[in-house]
Amino acid sequence: DGGITQSPKYLFRKEGQNVTLSCEQNLNHDAMYWYRQDPGQGLRLIYYSQIVNDFQKGDIAEGYSVSREKKESFPLTVTSAQKNPTAFYLCASTPRDRAGYGYTFGSGTRLTVV
Amino acid sequence: GQQVMQIPQYQHVQEGEDFTTYCNSSTTLSNIQWYKQRPGGHPVFLIQLVKSGEVKKQKRLTFQFGEAKKNSSLHITATQTTDVGTYFCAGGKLIFGQGTELSVKP
Numbered sequence: 001d002g003g004i005t006q007s008p009k010y011l012f013r014k015e016g017q018n019v020t021l022s023c024e025q026n027l028n029h030d031a032m033y034w035y036r037q038d039p040g041q042g043l044r045l046i047y048y049s050q051i052v053n054d055f056q057k058g059d060i061a062e063g064y065s066v067s068r069e070k071k072e073s074f075p076l077t078v079t080s081a082q083k084n085p086t087a088f089y090l091c092a093s094t095p096r097d098r099a100g101y102g103y104t105f106g107s108g109t110r111l112t113v114v
Numbered sequence: 115g116q117q118v119m120q121i122p123q124y125q126h127v128q129e130g131e132d133f134t135t136y137c138n139s140s141t142t143l144s145n146i147q148w149y150k151q152r153p154g155g156h157p158v159f160l161i162q163l164v165k166s167g168e169v170k171k172q173k174r175l176t177f178q179f180g181e182a183k184k185n186s187s188l189h190i191t192a193t194q195t196t197d198v199g200t201y202f203c204a205g206g207k208l209i210f211g212q213g214t215e216l217s218v219k220p
Contacts, residue, residue: 033208042120042202042212043157058208090156102147102159104202 002027006091012114013078013085021076021109023091030096032074033103036060037088046089049074050096079110086113096106116141120203122210128219135214137203146179146186146205151213157202160188193218194196 004025013019023032031050035043045058049068063082068074074093078085088110092103119138127133137146145164149157161170163179163186170177176189184190190197193216200213 035210040123040215041208042206045208048208102162103149103157104159105156108156 001003002092004091004104004106006089008107009107011109011111013111015113016080017076018077018079019111021091021111023074023076023106024072025068025074025091025104025106026072027093027095027104028071029093029104030071031094032068033092033094034058034066034074034076034105035065035090035092037090037108043090046076085111087111116206118203118205118209118211120214122214123212124215124217126217126219127193129195130192133193133197133216135188135201135203135216137188137205137211139184139205140207141177142183142206142208143205144183146183146203148186148188149202149204150199151202152199155199159179190216 007022007080020041030038033048036046037043044060047055047058047066049055052071055066055068063079088108090108091106094101103108117140121136147162148160151157161177166183167181168179174191178187195218198218200215202213203211
């Protein structure tokens with residue numbers, strides 16, 4: 001079945017460490033997105049990419065970095081510069097730029113800084 | 115910048131009661147989408163509305179898009195325990211509302 005795979009499901013990080021969250025899709029979707037969700041809050045856009053080798057900052061890109069070397073993959077690195085990284089991270093994709101298409105979300109990664 | 119506000123933040127209902135969540139934008143939206151997130155899960159796409167005044171139904175769920183395309187609502191008739199979760203609207207340029215968390219008492 002086609003879908004989005006995020007790994008790991010749970011991740012613990014020590015302060016000062018960088019960590020990379022994986023997102024892989026086999027839906028042949030062009031656009032991919034990273035959102036952050038904090039308890040009791042909505043989704044905030046971190047980065048998005050509409051085509052390979054191109055990506056744009058969202059509303060809360062500071063302290064994060066991404067790459068899009070392959071259509072299927074859009075990994076997110078949470079750097080030590082991110083002051084409050086503990087959150088639920090969701091990866092999503094659409095056939096092209098979101099207008100007109102619903103997001104397909106992965107099951108998420110819960111990151112905890114210890 | 116563009117904002118999408120959703121109310122209420124929480125709603126507790128008795129099973130069988132109706133439920134409505136509202137989504138309001140500061141600007142005109144080209145379309146609006148609705149998602150459901152079960153506790154501990156991820157958002158799942160429910161529907162998209164595009165036309166001014168559009169109304170769509172999915173069984174007990176009714177979705178409306180305002181005439182000015184600045185607001186939308188999701189109404190659930192006769193809630194069931196399976197309706198529990200957080201309902202999000204998303205409109206404009208990748209903007210999500212804060213969500214309405216629905217709890218249903220059996």
